[in-house]
Amino acid sequence: MLERKSFILKKQFLFGVVMPRLARIASLGLTESDWLQFQRMGDLNRDGKINDEDVKILLKALNSRPGDPNWNPLADLDFDGWVGPNDILMLSDNYGKDIWTWKGLAAPTVPALLALGLMLALLLIH
Ligand SMILES: [Ca+2]
Numbered sequence: 550m551l552e553r554k555s556f557i558l559k560k561q562f563l564f565g566v567v568m569p570r571l572a573r574i575a576s577l578g579l580t581e582s583d584w585l586q587f588q589r590m591g592d593l594n595r596d597g598k599i600n601d602e603d604v605k606i607l608l609k610a611l612n613s614r615p616g617d618p619n620w621n622p623l624a625d626l627d628f629d630g631w632v633g634p635n636d637i638l639m640l641s642d643n644y645g646k647d648i649w650t651w652k653g654l655a656a657p658t659v660p661a662l663l664a665l666g667l668m669l670a671l672l673l674i675h
């Protein structure tokens with residue numbers, strides 16, 4: 550019974566404390582304002598990369614204005630109240646960029662974060 554309780558506590562610690570910290574390490578050196586600025590360059594889904602996913606979001610909102618069912622203010626990159634060719638041009642100018650390279654930081658790699666998480670998980674569970 551005690552063993553079980555301590556296992557649950559370790560799990561809570563792992564997912565409640567360790568994992569969120571790892572997620573923060575992944576964006577170390579980046580501020581909220583960096584993320585916002587990069588979003589305005591075309592990273593509409595804020596995953597740190599400007600790629601096809603962002604193009605898809607923009608295309609869904611294409612030719613929309615505030616009040617339209619497909620209006621998405623994020624896709625209006627030039628703030629003119631319309632998702633049009635200028636917004637596509639702005640995104641395509643920045644297509645392929647990622648926030649880490651843009652800020653001169655090393656991009657966190659998923660395998661490295663997973664390995665670190667796994668090591669911590671093993672330490673905690675044993
Ligand atoms: Ca993106």
Ligand SMILES: [Ca+2]
Nearest residue numbers: 625627629631
């Ligand atoms: Ca626009």
